[in-house]
Amino acid sequence: METERAISRYDYFRRVNALCELITGALATGAETPEALAGHLPGLLQALPEYHASLIPRVYPDLIEALLKRKNRNAIGTFLLAFQQYLTDLTDGIDRGSPVVSNFPFFSPEIFLGMGLVPCLSEAVPLIIALALTDGVAQELDETEREGLPGHVCGFQRVPMKAIEKGLLPKPDLFVTNTAPCDSSNIMYHYISERLRVPVVWVDSPYYNDARAFRYYLEEFRRMVEELERATGRTLDEDRLREHVEMGNEQLRYLYKLQDLRKHAPCPDPGMHRVLDTLAVMMCGVNRRMVEYTKTCYEEARARVERGTTFLPEGKREIRTLWTYSHLPNLLSLASWLEDEFGSTYLECPLSFLPGDRVGTVDTASVDSMLEGLAWRSFHFPMHRNVMGYSDVHVNEVVQIARTYHAQAALFGGNHTCKYAWTLPKILRDVLEDELGIPSLTYEVDYMDARFAPHASVKAALGEFFRTQTGSEPPGAGPGAGAEAAG
């Protein structure tokens, strides 16, 4: 009997692949509004499997509306093509019987690809489901809570671990992870390793960001490669490694140039794809289409700067907004809505920002230089750079970006399960106000679970903030006390 292919056998892959096909199909119709898309739907669905139609009622309506907009569609479309390519390569690899490595997202996939391993981003795949579907990954989250894992353990790990247990994602041959960013991640990898009897290759992330810390990390990184070679029987192929590293370098060069463009006023880069930027960084060098994605975002932004145009609605004054914690994956359309409603442009956020002057690109001269370069990059990736050290790193980076990008407002939408973050709101609020006169809003969310902070409540809170920022000055003193108060 023929075994079902991995792309269909694992429900999360099937769901994400279907979402990619649905959305790219929708974009291909050229429709720019949901109403226009409705007319194309019968034809679109005829060309796609029945399963895809079942997903449509579950897709966030505001997501559809936002991704069809001209400012967003190309970025979304090219990303999904790249992600689909990744998914195809991943599942083809599984079907071929290649060893599967489930790796922590900010951990250089080029290494695994260079060894002919299949890098399964078990944490990133559910993110796509959470950002697209109204029921998201709620079932897996609830099941873990019923089993006694409390809601304050990050859903980013709880979901994939449960999905692997349930066969919604493949059981890997190995887990590979840093000991960054957090206790939740560490204990959950430990937990699932014990439950599934799948070994973990740990790369210890030191506290501090100095040269000594990097030497330690580099030693760990090299040992990881040796352990992988021993465990899988695969060896690092220099040419294959170089091919992916060069793709990664090219991808990051576009990202650095794009980050520079964001300093222009008005910011020429729409904010909806920042969540996808984070995913792209997680998948650095994974395929050429990912390079195309970053290139597309860069070229669109550059064209706006050269033409002096903006994607902001006519007459909308720009509010240059720094997201001082991160974006919100489960409300992907949020940045787009803020642009249209309030002129709030998304400058940067620590989760998608990569400081090019420090991280640079990887020297591809030799295996040794590539390993060192990849370790350096991994050491400086989001969720490592600003977590494995004093909070000063995060704060100083935010303040520097605020200055150089001329931020006018700051949003701290903190993931409630992200313990490292929760002394930052007051520190950031005070320093941004005192040093730069920038007002901040703090609000609580859950990356993977929209029920924690329903979309309407998040929009109400942000709407309140921006309407307060854009409101005119109060009229001054009034007479005060007046007539009777009834009731």
Place this chain on the structure above:
Amino acid sequence: MIRPDGDDRTGAVMAATVPHTKDSGSALQELLTLPPGMENPYIREWKERGGKIIGYTCSYVPEETLCAVGDPPRILPVRLGAQGCATTEDADIFMHKFLCSYCRCLMQLALTGAYDYLDGLVLTSGCEHMRRTFELWRDQVRVPFLAMLAVPHCRGEENHFRWYLEEVSRLTDRIEGAYGWPVSGDSLQSAVRTHNRYRELVARLYALRAADPPRLTGTEAMRIAQAGFRMPKEAFNAKLSAALEELALRPGLTGARARVLVSGSYLDDPSFVEMIESTGAVVVTDALCAGRRFIEGKVDETAGPLDAVARRTFLRDPSCPRMVDGYAERVAFTKRIAAEAGVHGAIFTRIPFCDSHAVENQMEGRDLESLGIPTLHLERECFGGDRGRLKTRVQAFLEKIGR
């Protein structure tokens, strides 16, 4: 309720109202009532003699190295607890509610002056909550000496240990730089012997707890253990030796409804244990960080002392759940002490938002259940209170297991 002397006041009331009897009566009574802070005569005298008090919060801070600073020793390490903190309204200005109440209580006590007697503080990168406490302490409390000891999460390779050893050396170098007091091989060797003796004596205390019938309550045991964190180890060893003799002469505590083990997040509050014991159960052992785990394993007295202290501190089992290895050893430890103490059930507690213990408790709980040891999982804050609800849960648990 089990009471060896018929006194039914709460533990917190006892500590506050019974005058401390340093060197003037029963050693046992002295240890049971030793207060924290400057009310503690040992701390007061240490400072009056020109010594320094350095606080710490984590078992990965090697106490021996602090005790070996200077000759005679000039530093008294004191393990900081959250006792006495009923609210965290000052700490909450800086620390969001998603941070654990242990850290918020530490900050609260610091901001309100309860830790003004500290000359220094050593924190570790043990967990995110504690890591974030470091910068706040640095910026809001401004203790004269503040150090971070960065502890690797992995222990399997020599470079992991090498990093840890380097961190310990850097700490002692910084202390020497700050105060001019070095750590000599001899003073460290002496501290090693004292601490190994301490571990032996506390192990004997645990043996008396686990006896059938037990010679002391879990509440008393925790108070004694806490005293050991607030006084020079030599003095504590002498007092504990005498206290063990007193305890050996006591009649055993009979009529206990159930023998239980307590494990989980950091716990230093005897009133919590007292709440459990007010149901008629007796806490005969624990797998707590500042309890039984803390004394497991001795330092090799034949090896170079700094290396030996660092190896024991860093590499011993059971490890802390924040380490990414060592689960098998941790659960084996819990099973062993549960068997040694003949427990009828295990109570796992966690502080809200403590991820490591939240998951570890579930893992260990399942493993104990598979051995036929029933478990209860309780969530409790460090600022006390909520005892009625928690007691109801414990009572229901005991009824459920037929005790």
Place this chain on the structure above:
Amino acid sequence: MILGCDIGTGFTKGVVLQDGNVAYATRVETRARPARAMEAVLEDIAAVRGIGAGDFEEIVVTGWGQGKAGTDCRTEATISCLARAAVWAEPACRSVLCMGTQQSVALSLGPAGRVLQYIANDKCASGAGKFLEMILEALECPVERSAEIARCADKKLPISSQCAVFAESEVVSLIHEGESPANIVAAILEHLAKSLVSLCRKVNLRDPLLVAGGLANNPQIVALLEEGLRRRVCSFRPGPDFIAAVGAALSGRRGAA
């Protein structure tokens, strides 16, 4: 003549502003039906003052239910309304604490009432009026008598749970232990006040501080706030409940000007 309405989760407040003065103010329970509550406000104004909806130059709505008023109106951000009304009542005002049913919010203001910072008790009932209501219901104590009852307390009780649900459970335990209602009410008011003090201190309070919202009608809460913040506070007039509604009406004034 402008009508400003604040549709809160507990109560809907309406204020008629005429020539810069509060000509009339009214309050009805919202009961999760903002459109109906808005209608009730309009009906009351019509019945008492003979003013119909069409007589207003503008109707401005703010608060939780602002998007669901079901009537022809403009909406305004609540934070802006609070700031606006605060400096209208107290021109030198630099901080505001508004204690509502579901949410309490602390604001720090710059010159002329510009909002510098604000922070609310996000997703946490323990710093809001609803928390007090829940607990007083468990004690069978009317909200309006809570200050008077608390003054009879003869013992300090700790209520340590920061979660409203667990705090309620603590109260039940205290009742079963035979503690007096006065002592428990006093403890709850103190607990609530501590949360509010903490909230205020997060926004770098500057004097003078104006308190408003339903809880500001409770003299014991106000006294505890003054003690906890170590400063005198002033209450919004013509009535603490009406601050946002006044602010909404004031914004209409600007629009009409």
